[in-house]
Amino acid sequence: MRVIVPLQGVVQGRGGLVLGSIIPCALFYFLQFYLKRNRDDPDDQNESGSPPQNPTTRSSSSEQLPELPVLTRSLSRALLSPRNPSGPVPISTRVSGIVKGADSPYYVGLRRVEEDPYDELDNPNGVIQLGLEENKLSLDLVKDWLAEHASEAMLGNGKELSICGIATYQPFDGLMEFKVAVARLMSQVMEKGVIFNPSQIVLTAGATPAIEILSFCLADTGNAFLVPTPCYPGFERDVKWRTGVEIIHVPCRSADNFNLNIAALDTSFNQAKKRGLKVRGIIISNPSNPVGNLLSRETLYSLLDFAREKNIHIVSNEIFACSTHGNEEFVSMAEIIEPEDIDRKRVHIVYGLSEDLSLPGFRVGVIYSLNEDVLAAAKKLTRFSSISAPTQRLLTSMLSDTRFVQTFIATNRERLQRMYVQLVAGLEKMGIKSIKSGGGFNCWADMSGLISSYSEKGEVELWERLLNVGKVNVTPGSCCHCIEPGWFRICFATLTEKDIPVLVERIQKVLKPVN
Amino acid sequence: MVAISKIATGNGHGENSPYFDGWKAYETNPFHPTDRPDGVIQMGLAENQLCFNFVKKWVIEHPEASLCSAQGVNKFKETALFQDYHGMPEFRQAVAKFMGKVRGDRVKFEPDRVVMSGGATGAHEMVAFCLADPGEAFLVPTPYYPGFDRDLRWRTGVELVPVVCESSNDFKITRNALETAYEKAKEANLRVKGLLITNPSNPLGTILDRETLTGIVKFINEKNIHLIGDEIYAATVFTEPEFVSISEIIEEVECNRDLIHIVYSLSKDMGFPGFRVGIVYSYNDAVVSCARKMSSFGLVSSQTQHLIASMLSDNDFVDSFIVESKKQLLKRHKYFTWSLSQVGIGSLKSNAGLFIWMDLRKLLKEKTLEAEKDLWRVIINEVKLNVSPGSSFHCNEPGWFRVCFANMDDHTMEVALLRIRTFMLKHNEAMVPQKLCRRSSLKLSLSRRRDGFMSPSIMSPHTPLPPSPLVRART
Numbered sequence: 001m002r003v004i005v006p007l008q009g010v011v012q013g014r015g016g017l018v019l020g021s022i023i024p025c026a027l028f029y030f031l032q033f034y035l036k037r038n039r040d041d042p043d044d045q046n047e048s049g050s051p052p053q054n055p056t057t058r059s060s061s062s063e064q065l066p067e068l069p070v071l072t073r074s075l076s077r078a079l080l081s082p083r084n085p086s087g088p089v090p091i092s093t094r095v096s097g098i099v100k101g102a103d104s105p106y107y108v109g110l111r112r113v114e115e116d117p118y119d120e121l122d123n124p125n126g127v128i129q130l131g132l133e134e135n136k137l138s139l140d141l142v143k144d145w146l147a148e149h150a151s152e153a154m155l156g157n158g159k160e161l162s163i164c165g166i167a168t169y170q171p172f173d174g175l176m177e178f179k180v181a182v183a184r185l186m187s188q189v190m191e192k193g194v195i196f197n198p199s200q201i202v203l204t205a206g207a208t209p210a211i212e213i214l215s216f217c218l219a220d221t222g223n224a225f226l227v228p229t230p231c232y233p234g235f236e237r238d239v240k241w242r243t244g245v246e247i248i249h250v251p252c253r254s255a256d257n258f259n260l261n262i263a264a265l266d267t268s269f270n271q272a273k274k275r276g277l278k279v280r281g282i283i284i285s286n287p288s289n290p291v292g293n294l295l296s297r298e299t300l301y302s303l304l305d306f307a308r309e310k311n312i313h314i315v316s317n318e319i320f321a322c323s324t325h326g327n328e329e330f331v332s333m334a335e336i337i338e339p340e341d342i343d344r345k346r347v348h349i350v351y352g353l354s355e356d357l358s359l360p361g362f363r364v365g366v367i368y369s370l371n372e373d374v375l376a377a378a379k380k381l382t383r384f385s386s387i388s389a390p391t392q393r394l395l396t397s398m399l400s401d402t403r404f405v406q407t408f409i410a411t412n413r414e415r416l417q418r419m420y421v422q423l424v425a426g427l428e429k430m431g432i433k434s435i436k437s438g439g440g441f442n443c444w445a446d447m448s449g450l451i452s453s454y455s456e457k458g459e460v461e462l463w464e465r466l467l468n469v470g471k472v473n474v475t476p477g478s479c480c481h482c483i484e485p486g487w488f489r490i491c492f493a494t495l496t497e498k499d500i501p502v503l504v505e506r507i508q509k510v511l512k513p514v515n
Numbered sequence: 516m517v518a519i520s521k522i523a524t525g526n527g528h529g530e531n532s533p534y535f536d537g538w539k540a541y542e543t544n545p546f547h548p549t550d551r552p553d554g555v556i557q558m559g560l561a562e563n564q565l566c567f568n569f570v571k572k573w574v575i576e577h578p579e580a581s582l583c584s585a586q587g588v589n590k591f592k593e594t595a596l597f598q599d600y601h602g603m604p605e606f607r608q609a610v611a612k613f614m615g616k617v618r619g620d621r622v623k624f625e626p627d628r629v630v631m632s633g634g635a636t637g638a639h640e641m642v643a644f645c646l647a648d649p650g651e652a653f654l655v656p657t658p659y660y661p662g663f664d665r666d667l668r669w670r671t672g673v674e675l676v677p678v679v680c681e682s683s684n685d686f687k688i689t690r691n692a693l694e695t696a697y698e699k700a701k702e703a704n705l706r707v708k709g710l711l712i713t714n715p716s717n718p719l720g721t722i723l724d725r726e727t728l729t730g731i732v733k734f735i736n737e738k739n740i741h742l743i744g745d746e747i748y749a750a751t752v753f754t755e756p757e758f759v760s761i762s763e764i765i766e767e768v769e770c771n772r773d774l775i776h777i778v779y780s781l782s783k784d785m786g787f788p789g790f791r792v793g794i795v796y797s798y799n800d801a802v803v804s805c806a807r808k809m810s811s812f813g814l815v816s817s818q819t820q821h822l823i824a825s826m827l828s829d830n831d832f833v834d835s836f837i838v839e840s841k842k843q844l845l846k847r848h849k850y851f852t853w854s855l856s857q858v859g860i861g862s863l864k865s866n867a868g869l870f871i872w873m874d875l876r877k878l879l880k881e882k883t884l885e886a887e888k889d890l891w892r893v894i895i896n897e898v899k900l901n902v903s904p905g906s907s908f909h910c911n912e913p914g915w916f917r918v919c920f921a922n923m924d925d926h927t928m929e930v931a932l933l934r935i936r937t938f939m940l941k942h943n944e945a946m947v948p949q950k951l952c953r954r955s956s957l958k959l960s961l962s963r964r965r966d967g968f969m970s971p972s973i974m975s976p977h978t979p980l981p982p983s984p985l986v987r988a989r990t
Binding site for chain 1: 516517518519520521522523524528530560562564567570582588591592594595596597598633634636637640644645646647648649665666670671708739741771773774786787788789790791792799801802804805808809811812813814815816817818819822
């Protein structure tokens, strides 16, 4: 239970101050006690009776329940009470908490698209998907490479298929040759002569476990990370769910173009300290998600200064590093850190092939750190989340073709840029402005002038109309923990150029009656 | 300096156990028939390599199953983008069908209850996360797989309470043992949430009979605790008696199905540990739903799902694979146990698994853990075999060792047996018959295994590990 700061200034006078402190404190403690007792009951209610999730729902595993409730880790010793042996089946609090989130706009939207997906020819009145962070723009390049280099990809250097090389146990943190290939890719992607060392890499089955593993390594249960918002909705799951670690949202403002504000970080850090919450690190995304900002060199240096001052870690989620478009310079945290720098131990980079290479199904994530203790622990934790060996072999071949990688990076950026520009132009025609994005698959659009009430309720109402009337699935900013209502995330990398005018027309249909 | 977490700095990973010490010894000096003939032979890794050629033939004959072929590449786009945590329907169907076949089609498994995880390791952890909160406990019969200490406890905060089984009745799981363990947990103020059984057993290689299984199901129903059946060795049952799964028992005995969960994997039955295919199959809808979302932390690569779906949908292949695998395992098991008996080494009678539970009690200087450790050091350092000491499996009686036999070719097996014979002769502790039957020729069967198992570049999963102090220590 947190220490209650007695209400001050509410009740004047000394005696009143005492009463004004004691009574609310007492009420609060009784409320906590009452809630704690009742929190056990969901265990009893969530037995076989809960209906399973609709099995045909296609849900992106990369994002999760935005409103996952805070799950307290109850110690059974303290709550040991005789249970009726023939009573309901007790499971963990993690299960009882999960059932509630299924109705978030994110999931509802996905289900609607699943049931009625737009297709230019087969289903022109279907729902257009703008809520899934996937890149379909450059997948043909990868497919063509595979078609041409099929056999080498599986066989590697030998002429014979080596079953042993793919079926047997392999190092859980990844094959060294794959690490070498990934390090080379990262060096190519992030440019500027930063050489990534394969020995500082731990490979995981996707960026999702990479973030969770770092969360387990850097913080204890009950500690916290600072996360600037709006942020990737999946952090609720990746950082908090099984670790018991908290997230403290640090709101960024439209006035700053939602850029990271060190002063705001400082304020949040101090507030957390007052509440007795120990902050262990900051998690940033660069390019940021959903806004698409590229953090400037100055910001990154300031961030490092801040982290040094507070003696905390920085986790830099750079999974969109290759998906930059436009002319801005991308600067990786790896550039900021010198190999001999003592601060190198507090910086950890997360990367992956899901976004940049459009291979989310293959489950390839990367933890890059110069902190040997973190690497050692992360290595052991990859036991639970290793990459399939045949996939590693296939991708090693692909990434070793540096000319292909070079062409892919350039073409992909070009296509993203083109699609982004067209979408922004389309939105502007309707008077919808968006934050200038330097990378990623999203357009962060301002529809605050179009919502009925300046509140989350108004935002969700507009989202519903867009989905039900306009038949477009976008993501409301509240799912990304945006503090200002009316902002929407629109993913454009699953579109074709022909879809844009259709999209514009549909949104216009929805917006007209409001005016 | 900036601190890291307790989980990162603690010993929850369990790698300081003697189970892993042998691995470290192996890694510093791994056996190779030509390059390192005096190296340590790995007999501590439960890997099934006996049917590789069989699988390889199928993969070559079915290029469409692999995305890396002209025939298969048109499936590439949808596969590459597929990250739905439900898993590909064809994958789930193929796995459900395979699980049924392995149980002689006596039960049917529903594809919608198949949930993916990062190998059996990930599956166990996921089940623990779903069923128990930190500080709660599972009962686990001993001896048990050392990895459980990590998989079920490390990040979950769950405790394990041993159900002690004795060699006097062949380590059977008795009602008495279960009750004793349950009471012990209660006394320690631990709330028991479930019982985890491994059937077929690792390290024993035995299966649970119908009577025992029925008794277990009744026990968990009475206590209203979960039953987790680790059945990852189900298809390695190579001879009578026939394997009986929990899924069959619950059709016969009255049971609350919300308490029943099965952990499965393709690592042992098919010899595909590198594919990282773990499965949680639960009869509890809420657990399926939760586990499915948790599977995001360990999804099976869609490329692998596609390959497995194709392979396991080929009925002819599956049927012949199951038969061939049993045949090879039986042959290897028979030869190995017979050869050991020739030099007076016995083992627990077993009919499953990739290992035997070797009885070296009479070689111990005294019936203590220290004596077992001493003997183990001798086996590692002098005999140069990595076997796993029973204490690392929490066996209550010293002198037992788990020895794996399915992860090597015939030649390596012969070298290992020769070393054992030499050791036994030297110690003169057993009656060695005059006529030692040896294989007529020690052929270098490299052709069959040129796949490079012996290649120094193939490291064990735990490379690199710091050298083990236990191995370096001398009495």
